[in-house]
């Protein structure tokens with residue numbers, strides 16, 4: 256399996272090289288050169304398999320010859336043994352044809368653990384064989400950073416720098432990063448937004464000298480292994496609801512568009528997905544793009560669902576690339592232009608292709624809070640504000656067939672956002688049994704301006720390069 260850049264100007268590379276590379280040298284994102292697929296019989300055979308077994312089968316399609324099947328299977332077994340629920344990502348029925356897919360049973364209580372627990376092992380596997388130590392940089396609006404720190408802390412062949420926007424993530428999210436005392440972890444509070452943090456990460460990858468000096472890698476959803484690992488739960492959920500003989504729709508709380516795009520990947524591989532609704536908070540760049548065909552950045556607003564306070568949805572470039580029939584020159588032109596002007600007009604044929612699968616829905620702050628309360632009253636479930644955005648969007652979904660099950664992704668445990676949960680529902684939400692109480696642990700982080708040069712200097716000093 257080879258990987259090509261969405262901007263068409265970088266040579267194709269193998270799976271492990273794509274994983275370690277982060278961004279392609281031309282500034283694009285890596286995608287598979289051709290889509291691997293399962294037959295309906297192969298998908299049906301996932302029924303009754305463990306999560307780790309399905310993960311190994313799905314990931315195996317992307318890994319190709321780069322990792323022997325038994326090694327990949329062992330990594331999947333170990334990664335998903337770190338989850339506290341036997342099903343790893345259990346489905347919970349809320350009403351007729353309405354389900355929650357709980358993705359928060361990993362060590363940092365957010366869906367990011369699903370991919371990150373695997374990535375930590377994948378890096379260890381490759382880097383130990385190459386006797387190499389890489390510097391990982393990641394931008395976070397709260398959850399990627401914690402999951403990445405947890406997955407990489409204490410590892411001898413990787414150091415990690417997590418950039419988070421100052422004052423714009425919850426205290427629990429921050430503590431999942433900043434209480435790690437391991438010498439290979441550096442957390443940085445950046446005086447700016449998540450978009451600033453992500454732009455700095457992308458700039459760092461495009462500085463060849465810096466990239467080589469620190470041996471840079473990235474574990475945001477830039478990294479194809481993140482997307483591949485996140486496509487697995489669409490298979491397990493859909494199969495348990497009757498796929499491949501029955502279509503399923505998904506509502507995905509969305510920010511950087513990695514998770515919703517992973518649903519597209521699952522469909523490319525043969526999973527019958529009727530619809531994917533990208534549910535946003537008031538940072539609604541994607542909802543607007545699917546609605547009016549204009550992908551245009553707005554000012555970032557702080558919301559109760561801070562992990563989705565994003566106005567530049569990195570993975571939209573991957574979808575655009577598909578929608579313009581894999582024209583790398585056009586994708587490069589469009590996204591270089593977007594970086595300069597802050598907007599791009601989606602060609603009508605590309606928009607039509609996107610709308611075959613995707614719809615957007617933007618949810619107000621008032622509706623998010625109301626949904627947390629009504630979900631508690633009607634189902635007894637306390638949900639986090641990101642999940643509530645998904646549930647509120649799901650209430651608006653009209654599908655061609657009313658019997659198609661609608662699965663809302665529950666992307667974080669409510670304990671990560673106790674203030675928002677308390678304000679909306681009057682419930683005092685503590686961390687679940689077995690999860691660490693980080694509230695009294697000392698924190699350790701640096702503060703920097705939203706400036707790529709300052710961050711790169713910090714990373715060099717941290718890496719000793």
Ligand SMILES: Cc1ncc(COP(=O)(O)O)c(C=O)c1O
Nearest residue numbers: 398509510511512513514562666
């Ligand atoms: C809790 C939570 N929900 C939803 C999202 C949005 O996911 P994505 O960025 O893949 O669109 C995030 C951030 O990634 C998150 O942390």
Ligand SMILES: N[C@@H](CCOP(=O)(O)O)C(=O)O
Nearest residue numbers: 395396397398399475476511
């Ligand atoms: N919401 C994310 C933002 C980064 O997304 P990623 O999927 O590209 O890592 C976060 O919580 O950090």
